[in-house]
Amino acid sequence: MRRVLFVLLGLLGDAASSERDFRVTGYNYKGQLGDGSYENKYLPELAWNESDVILASAGGYHTLFLTAGFGLYATGGNSFGQLGIGSLNTLNTSSPQLISNHLFVGALAAGAYNSFIITTGGKAYAWGRNDFGQLGDGTTIDRLSMVLVAENVAEVAPGDYFTLFRMSGNLEVYGVGRNYYGQLGDGSKSDHTSLTRVLTEGHSIVQVVAGSAHALLLTSAHRVLAFGRNDYGQLGDGTNDDVATPKQVMVEHNVTEVCAGAKHSLFRTGVLEGDLWLPQATYAVGADNFGQLGLDRTGQVEGPRGNMYPSHTVPVASMTDQVVVGLRAGQFHSAFLTEGNKVFMSGANTEGLHSVTTTTTAKTTTTTSTSISTTT
Ligand SMILES: *[C@@H]1O[C@H](CO)[C@@H](O)[C@H](O)[C@H]1NC(C)=O
Numbered sequence: 001m002r003r004v005l006f007v008l009l010g011l012l013g014d015a016a017s018s019e020r021d022f023r024v025t026g027y028n029y030k031g032q033l034g035d036g037s038y039e040n041k042y043l044p045e046l047a048w049n050e051s052d053v054i055l056a057s058a059g060g061y062h063t064l065f066l067t068a069g070f071g072l073y074a075t076g077g078n079s080f081g082q083l084g085i086g087s088l089n090t091l092n093t094s095s096p097q098l099i100s101n102h103l104f105v106g107a108l109a110a111g112a113y114n115s116f117i118i119t120t121g122g123k124a125y126a127w128g129r130n131d132f133g134q135l136g137d138g139t140t141i142d143r144l145s146m147v148l149v150a151e152n153v154a155e156v157a158p159g160d161y162f163t164l165f166r167m168s169g170n171l172e173v174y175g176v177g178r179n180y181y182g183q184l185g186d187g188s189k190s191d192h193t194s195l196t197r198v199l200t201e202g203h204s205i206v207q208v209v210a211g212s213a214h215a216l217l218l219t220s221a222h223r224v225l226a227f228g229r230n231d232y233g234q235l236g237d238g239t240n241d242d243v244a245t246p247k248q249v250m251v252e253h254n255v256t257e258v259c260a261g262a263k264h265s266l267f268r269t270g271v272l273e274g275d276l277w278l279p280q281a282t283y284a285v286g287a288d289n290f291g292q293l294g295l296d297r298t299g300q301v302e303g304p305r306g307n308m309y310p311s312h313t314v315p316v317a318s319m320t321d322q323v324v325v326g327l328r329a330g331q332f333h334s335a336f337l338t339e340g341n342k343v344f345m346s347g348a349n350t351e352g353l354h355s356v357t358t359t360t361t362a363k364t365t366t367t368t369s370t371s372i373s374t375t376t
């Protein structure tokens with residue numbers, strides 16, 4: 001079972017300025033924070049070469065970093081080759097290792113025990129754990145170095161043992177790997193070692209996210225399709241039944257962002273003003289055993305399995321007085337990015353994450369974009 005308990009906070013200033021500031025907090029057992037130590041961090045601290053990191057993605061026990069000069073680095077655990085350094089001789093490292101400096105990398109996605117990148121030209125490369133074929137290379141062989149797995153890819157979302165790829169041309173989604181709960185969304189529950197099309201007929205998909213074994217798709221019409229494992233009500237359809245054919249949820253709102261934790265889901269809604277979708281509200285559903293939904297428990301709607309696991313989306317009560325502009329989720333925690341570059345967190349705090357909703361005020365700069373990456 002995946003144990004992901006760390007957070008990377010990135011604040012990107014004007015790309016040319018030196019105002020960028022990259023921070024990490026949480027579990028560091030395998031060196032996944034990349035700060036040269038194996039000590040857990042209880043407050044966000046400056047990460048490795050922080051002034052140079054422009055993208056980062058947190059996996060199960062490892063982290064991918066991209067530097068401004070397209071240096072692709074990995075740090076942390078390497079038990080399945082997820083560092084992409086070509087061997088298993090180094091089982092862990094707290095000093096980021098260079099994987100590549102010749103690819104124009106546009107996106108990073110660290111999975112539980114594997115890693116994906118997408119180049120600016122839409123090529124997806126993968127490495128690491130592949131026991132269910134989740135890398136999408138047509139085999140079930142773990143890869144110690146990157147292999148090209150798909151082209152024309154806009155977005156990749158690794159779940160625990162499955163992966164979803166959103167294609168840039170037709171805005172369709174393909175899945176590969178384990179399908180026991182219907183997490184590939186192809187209407188079956190058979191595993192696939194080559195890409196299978198997710199049943200999204202009639203929809204153009206603009207965002208894909210994966211939890212441990214469930215997935216959410218955002219459509220261009222601001223609707224949400226959900227499928228996969230639903231034991232904690234994480235699909236938000238009001239039941240605990242797994243879904244193999246994507247099902248519309250959150251139909252009463254215009255959704256502008258979806259986010260998946262291990263067994264919980266977050267949604268952000270918006271109101272159209274002119275050409276712009278302005279932030280409206282934040283909703284959550286699924287496992288709340290660590291407070292990861294950020295709810296105010298009084299007066300909460302009961303789900304089929306009681307208060308801990310609402311299966312109908314409920315407003316994130318602790319964020320109703322904030323303008324939330326971004327969502328991230330880890331295994332047992334959630335992060336809410338607000339206007340003014342504040343980050344609020346809720347959920348498990350065992351290794352330095354915030355247990356009650358508290359604020360981390362990120363450094364104030366002339367910032368135009370801010371990113372948080374937490375493990376999923
Ligand atoms: C760290 O950042 C400095 C300054 O930007 C740069 O010269 C150096 O090459 C970077 N090191 C790595 C390992 O990326």
Ligand SMILES: *[C@@H]1O[C@H](CO)[C@@H](O)[C@H](O)[C@H]1NC(C)=O
Nearest residue numbers: 029030077089090091092093
């Ligand atoms: C890290 O790697 C070292 C050397 O391979 C190994 O002895 C140690 O058990 C590893 N630690 C963890 C937490 O995996």
Ligand SMILES: *[C@@H]1O[C@H](CO)[C@@H](O)[C@H](O)[C@H]1NC(C)=O
Nearest residue numbers: 222251252253254271272273
């Ligand atoms: C979604 O947004 C459209 C465009 O502003 C609006 O007409 C519609 O009523 C909204 N639907 C919901 C459910 O809020």
